[in-house]
Amino acid sequence: LRYLSMRWLKNVFLGLLILSVTQVQGLFTQISPFKPKLFHIKNIPSGRLSRIIYLPTGQAVYLRSQLSQETYLGIVENSHFSEHWLGSTDFNLQKDRQGDVWLAGITNETSFPQLILEKIEQSPSLRLSLTHSTQQIYPSSLDFAFDLANQAVFVWLEKSSAQFLLQGYQTATATFWKINHPSLNSASFPRILIDQSNRIWVFWVGNLQGNDDIFVTCFDNGHWTPVKCLSEPNPYPDLFPQIKEGPDGQIWLVWSGYDGHDYEIFGRRFQAGKWSNTQKITDNSTADSAPFLLLIRNKPLIFWLQAKDTFSFLRASFWPKQSKINPVILFQSIHPFHKIQAALQDGQISLVLQGFKKNTLLTTTVERLLSVAEHHLQESPEQKTSPVVKPELDDNSFIGFGNSITYGYIDYHEAPEIGYIPRLEAMLIQQYGEGHVINEGWPGETTVNGVTRIEEVLDKHQAQYLLLMEGTNDIIFQEISTDTSEFNLKEMVRKSREYGVYVIITTIIPRNDWRWKRNYYRERICALNDRIRNLSVQEKVPFIDFFNIFYNYPEEDGGWTTLLSTDKVHPSEKGYQLMAESWFGEIKLIPFPPQEIQVYRIRDGFVPVPHTANVIIWQLNKKLDDLSNFLYINIYRREKVNSNYHFELIHRLPLDSMEISKTGLIGFPSLNNFGPQFVDRTISNQKKYEYVLSLIRKDEIEGPPSSISQEHVVIINSKKKKFPPHYLRKIK
Incomplete structure (x- = not known):
């Protein structure tokens, strides 16, 4: 018994010891809270880190600078890393438009500061003496990017007496430029971005009203735009801005800002020529800081650091995110971190967490990240960047979908022959x-019926457009809440879009029967219409406010009650005519798809090494009424391998882009005598492609896609040009 008791105590003691050691080891080795293991983890010596970037070979590289001004190049491969001494210059890293990685820095080793640019592991291609500068230069503030011609553009911070300014240099034109603004201070290290329209964006943290804010200016059409405060001046500091451009041309900005209680993550995005309102991405009682953006499957994934008690946490969330669910914790440590650098390429992710005493390298894959955290990472409802292409849909057909108001009722009787349907059809034929x-x-019909019926209707008629007006009968039934009505309408929109149909939705019209006299029913009408208005904004659905069109009808023309028939629910002939005109007005704003699309595989013989590209040529749709209502052409592509492949967005071309007239300057011939064109230089010689195009309105509503266009082969060189026969006829 004594032996058994001692053995039992020994086992208990060993078990407790192993448990305690495992817990401590878990903290110090920084094991991810997820199983299976999410990251491969390596510790990196202390020092200030540059951005981390992937080489074309699949290796990730970064720079680490020590207080002694010694700089090392780190190379990460398969979760292993090594470092090589570079020198005493404080360099930064950037990838060019062709995928090559470059070093840039400002050195003070000569009598005048020198701006240096060199490709990784090659000799410098630029050594520019900054002889113009008598100011104090902040070398570690240097940032750079590459324009559409793959020429470097630099920006850095300088100080002259008591004034700070941003100095820039553009290699393509060999010109210097300056940005002067009273917000600039010693912490205003700039960040530069050059977008798909070749606009140069410069962001910085500055101080105008006692606390730091995020500022931006943009070089567009030959001049700098007025400086804008993006964090909306407030009595609290905003810092750590991070910027990323998506494939659709949207610019995403996130930063950390104090909200009166602690630091939270905020964000804005630039689209359709303007910045969105500020969105508060986190809202908790802990400090959230140092955000970093990656685009995963064309959606922004935000990483940030959170400090709580004595721990540091790496958190992540997609943006926009669903509310009421906490972002996921990806990693935790007892060591404090204050900055994140991350890179993504071919499904591989590398993150470097910079701390005061140590840096930590985390490597993983996109699939592992999403699968391990699938119950935590908050992806927003899928925003399809791939259009639903259904060539069988009739571009001249519209479905009027709804209840008796759509069918046509007047004075208690069926009257489809004088409703809005035949009136609208006559207008379309005339136009x-x-x-x-x-x-x-x-x-x-109620929306409960309509959400079930709509699939059969879409399949039966194969029309490209749906005119949706439902909900009037829902008001009568107390069992159908306005929440349910909104859900059903949203489902009708979703089903239509999944079928490839362009939807226009409307509010329901006012009524003047006994129900209108009762507050309960009148409030239900107003509440449902408010939900329909919100739905149109959230889902980006073209929208007609029939309620206000009717209710605000001029008194001098008889007022809104004259738009109703004697049953006081359905429109009169006058009301149906107004509905037809309103439908027609919105139809004229449809972004009808481009037509006569031709794609030509051409060979560039004007440069020493031949290149190939696809030139896409099209005509704008003849139905377009006013081009000022539209902003962009979306260009989608897929490999011609399997018709089940999705089309992917490869470019968003501004409708007034000058890219068309400049195409011939790069060696590829310009065919713009025959319509607008775009040169797709990102193709593989061994693959064939298909393209579709769509048009985008000013309100970011996208029209239906064009028909699918396939490649034709054209060989063009300096001695001989071969054009398609119909182009030759046009040239003659």
């Missing part, structure tokens, strides 16, 4: 020469 409006009004 476009053809047009068919299909009557799918179902008298007495």
Whole structure:
């Protein structure tokens, strides 16, 4: 018994010892809270880190600078890393438009500061003496990017007496430029971004009203735009800005800002020529700082650091994110970190967490990240960047979908022949020469019925457009809440879009029967219409506010009650005519798809090493009424291997882009005598592609896609040009 008791105590003691050691080791080796293991983890010596970037070979590289001004190049491969001494210059890293990685820095080793640019492991290609500068230069503030011609553009911080300024240099034109602004201070290290329209964006943290804010200016059309404060001046500091451009041309900005209680993550995005409102991405009682952006599957994934008690946490969340669910903790440590650098390439992710005493390298894959954290990472509802292409849909057909108001009722009787359907069809034929409006009004229908019926209707008629007006009968039934009505309408929009159909939605019209006299029903009408308005904004659905069009009808023309028939619920002939005109007005704003699209595989013989590209040529749709209502052409591509492959967005071309007229300057011939064009230089010689195009309105609503266009081969060189026969006829 004594032996058994001693053995039992020994086992208990060993078990407790192992448990305690495992817990301590877990803290010090920084094991991820997820199983299976998410990251490969390596410790890096202390020092200030540059951005981390992937080489074309798949290796990730970074720079580490010590207080002694010694700089080392770190190379990461398969979770292993090594470092090599570079010198005493404080360099930064950047990738050019062709995927090559470059070093840039400002050195004071000569009598005048020198700006140096060199490709990784090659001799410098630029050594520029900054002889113009008598100011104090901050070498570690240097940032640079490459324009569409793959020429470097630099920006850095300088100080002259008591004034700070941003100095820039553009290699393509060999010109210097300056940005003077009273917000600039010693912490205003700039960040530069050159977008798909070749605009130069410069961001910095500055101080105008006692606390730091995020500022930006942009070089566009030959001049700098007025400096804008993006963090909206407030009595609290905003810092750590991070910027990323998506494939659709949107610019995403995140930063850390104090909200009166602690630091939180905020964000804005630039689209359709303007900045969105500020969104508060985190809202908790802990400090959230140092955000970093990666685009994973074309959606922004934000990483940031969070400090709580004596621990540092690496958190992540997609943006926009669903509310009420906490972002995931990816990693934790007892060592404090204050900055993140990250890189993504071919499904591989490398993150470097910079601390005061040590740096930590984390490597993983996109698939592992998403699979391990799939129950935590908050992806927003799928925003399809791939259009639904259904060539069988009739671009001249419209479905009128709804209840008896759509079907056509007047004075208690069926009257489809004088409803809005035939009136609208006559307008379409007069405007476009053809047009068919299909009557799918179902008298007495609620949204509960409509959400089920719509799939059969879409499949039956194969029309490109749906005119959706539902909900009037929902008001009668107390069992159908306005929440449910909104959900059903949203589902109808979703089902239509998944079928490839362009939807226009409307509010329901006012009524003047006994129900209108009762607050309960009147409030339900107003509440449902408010939900429809919000739905149109959230889902980016083209929208007509029939309620306000009717209710605000001029008194001098009889007022809104004259738009209703004697049953006081359905429109009168006058009301149906107004509905048809309103539908027609919105239809004229449809971003009808580009037409006559031709794609030509051409060989560039004007440069020493031949290149190939696809030139896409098109005509704008003849139905477009006013081009000032539209902003962009979206260009989608897929490999011609399998028709089940999705089209991917490869470029968003401004409708007024000068890229068209400049195309011939790069060696590829310009075919713009025959319409707008775009040169796709990112193709593989061994693959064939298909393209579709779509048009984007000013409100960012995208029109239906064009028909699918396939490649034709054209060989062009300096001695001989071969054009397609129909182009030769045009040239003659």
